[in-house]
Amino acid sequence: MTIEVGPKWEPTAGIATLVERSRIVAIMRAFLVERGVLEVEIPILGGCSVSDPYIDSFEVFSESIEGFLQTSPESYMKRLLAAGSGDIFALGKAFRAGEIGIKHNPEFTMLEWYRVGWNEHELMAEIAELVSTLRPSIGCLTMSYRDAFMQHLGLDPHDICLSDLQKYVSSSAGDKWKSESRFNCLNYLFTNGVEPKLPEGLVFLYDYPECHAAFAQLYCNREGQVVSRRFEVYLNRLELANGYFELTDPREQHRRFDKDKQARVAMNKKIFKEDIRALAALNAGLPSCAGVALGVDRLIMQLLDKNCIQQIMAFGWTQR
Amino acid sequence: MTVYSTSDFRSGLKVMFEREPCLILENEFVKPGKGQAFSRIKIRNLKTGRVLEKTLKSGESLESADVIDREMQFLYEDGEFWYFMEPNTFEQYQADRKAVRNACNWLSEQDLCVVTLYNSVPLTITPPNHVELEIKETAPGLRGDTATGGTKTATLTTGAVIKVPLFLECGERIRVDTRSGEYLGRVRD
Numbered sequence: 001m002t003i004e005v006g007p008k009w010e011p012t013a014g015i016a017t018l019v020e021r022s023r024i025v026a027i028m029r030a031f032l033v034e035r036g037v038l039e040v041e042i043p044i045l046g047g048c049s050v051s052d053p054y055i056d057s058f059e060v061f062s063e064s065i066e067g068f069l070q071t072s073p074e075s076y077m078k079r080l081l082a083a084g085s086g087d088i089f090a091l092g093k094a095f096r097a098g099e100i101g102i103k104h105n106p107e108f109t110m111l112e113w114y115r116v117g118w119n120e121h122e123l124m125a126e127i128a129e130l131v132s133t134l135r136p137s138i139g140c141l142t143m144s145y146r147d148a149f150m151q152h153l154g155l156d157p158h159d160i161c162l163s164d165l166q167k168y169v170s171s172s173a174g175d176k177w178k179s180e181s182r183f184n185c186l187n188y189l190f191t192n193g194v195e196p197k198l199p200e201g202l203v204f205l206y207d208y209p210e211c212h213a214a215f216a217q218l219y220c221n222r223e224g225q226v227v228s229r230r231f232e233v234y235l236n237r238l239e240l241a242n243g244y245f246e247l248t249d250p251r252e253q254h255r256r257f258d259k260d261k262q263a264r265v266a267m268n269k270k271i272f273k274e275d276i277r278a279l280a281a282l283n284a285g286l287p288s289c290a291g292v293a294l295g296v297d298r299l300i301m302q303l304l305d306k307n308c309i310q311q312i313m314a315f316g317w318t319q320r
Numbered sequence: 321m322t323v324y325s326t327s328d329f330r331s332g333l334k335v336m337f338e339r340e341p342c343l344i345l346e347n348e349f350v351k352p353g354k355g356q357a358f359s360r361i362k363i364r365n366l367k368t369g370r371v372l373e374k375t376l377k378s379g380e381s382l383e384s385a386d387v388i389d390r391e392m393q394f395l396y397e398d399g400e401f402w403y404f405m406e407p408n409t410f411e412q413y414q415a416d417r418k419a420v421r422n423a424c425n426w427l428s429e430q431d432l433c434v435v436t437l438y439n440s441v442p443l444t445i446t447p448p449n450h451v452e453l454e455i456k457e458t459a460p461g462l463r464g465d466t467a468t469g470g471t472k473t474a475t476l477t478t479g480a481v482i483k484v485p486l487f488l489e490c491g492e493r494i495r496v497d498t499r500s501g502e503y504l505g506r507v508r509d
Contacts (some may be wrong), residue, residue: 052353054356054357098327098357099349099351099353099357100349101348101349101350102348102349103349104349104351173374173375175434176377176380183355183356183358184355184377187352187355187356188358188375190352191350191352191358191375192375212355232353240354241355242353296463
């Protein structure tokens with residue numbers, strides 16, 4: 001006798017896991033609401049793509065419209081901030097094409113929030129409080145990106161010249177890296193030499209290299225090096241969140257959009273129309289603020305001790 | 321020639337890495353917050369058996385390795401080479417010591433083996449999981465001792481040395497698991 005095997009219809013997460021997930025998400029939402037942060041809903045199907053050359057959005061075509069599934073709520077939230085919303089958060093889906101793996105699902109849940117009048121260090125402290133609410137005894141370490149590099153690789157990521165950096169990387173990664181950019185070389189070293197050695201618990205890294213600025217402001221650190229006011233959060237060595245002391249200068253923002261566009265051209269990637277509404281909002285005036293985007297699925301994975309992102313989603317990518 | 325991009329990488333894929341045929345054991349998609357995505361792969365060099373970890377940029381590609389598994393009959397050895405024959409085409413292949421490695425401990429003439437060919441040259445030989453071999457040398461048997469579970473060493477006709485139960489005698493045929501080198505049982509004619 002043969003048994004017919006039909007398509008796998010069951011959820012990729014167990015029901016008990018989904019109960020836990022619902023509880024965690026409710027706590028996160030309540031945490032921000034109780035602190036007076038306003039929940040906002042923004043379009044998931046937006047009008048513009050992302051400028052970042054290393055992030056790809058899904059393009060959506062139908063009879064009358066062309067749109068993009070949003071890779072983050074960032075540009076809409078900045079338009080709200082410019083319109084005087086005050087502190088806001090958005091908890092919802094974001095989409096990134098091509099990002100599939102045990103820690104990546106192309107459709108995922110992001111919690112992004114902005115604090116007006118705060119700097120990045122005040123926001124990092126709030127993130128630590130949020131995670132402590134969910135896991136009370138969690139250890140927490142805060143250090144600069146430079147100190148993490150010095151400690152684990154013995155080199156200064158801001159001072160090292162590009163050719164030395166390329167030599168260092170290509171000695172382990174191969175000749176193809178000999179002409180790689182500073183940004184990619186540092187990412188390679190960080191991913192292979194620093195991240196695996198981070199301690200358990202929460203780790204906040206701040207003062208990223210200038211080439212990692214994205215939408216963060218620049219400043220001069222104590223060593224007199226120009227660094228970006230960007231931070232990243234790791235939980236048990238898993239990258240969890242990424243935040244900035246936000247850039248508010250529209251001219252500088254425009255310059256960075258142009259740089260992204262040039263990088264896209266150099267990589268033979270499609271160029272999309274500029275997000276002119278986001279730029280206009282910056283022209284109108286973004287208040288001084290700090291913002292962060294946190295991967296909700298990643299946080300749940302760590303809290304529930306699961307290795308694969310699909311195990312904490314009702315229907316992960318491969319069974320959608 | 322097939323070319324695999326990082327997004328095609330799966331465990332079990334045979335690819336060329338630094339001009340050596342390799343088997344992909346694991347592939348992990350790695351992407352730092354902002355920036356280039358990587359594929360971190362764990363591969364086994366099929367010539368040396370060494371396992372290494374490498375990081376490739378997303379979008380990089382590797383050529384497929386011209387590696388195929390064929391079932392062949394072991395014919396004989398002449399001290400330098402081991403000779404195998406494809407039973408359907410009668411095509412013969414000679415494998416050197418590097419390819420045969422530990423398989424020579426278990427091969428008897430006529431055995432069907434898996435010969436892994438790389439560019440039509442034997443790269444590795446996988447003997448059958450279970451083989452029957454004769455004991456050439458061992459201490460005299462303790463008759464009737466089939467219960468105590470004690471063992472002694474025995475040298476087989478192929479030269480392999482394994483542990484066998486105390487009651488076995490020279491000249492007896494036994495069945496052996498080639499993956500672990502364990503004694504499985506006595507073969508009664």
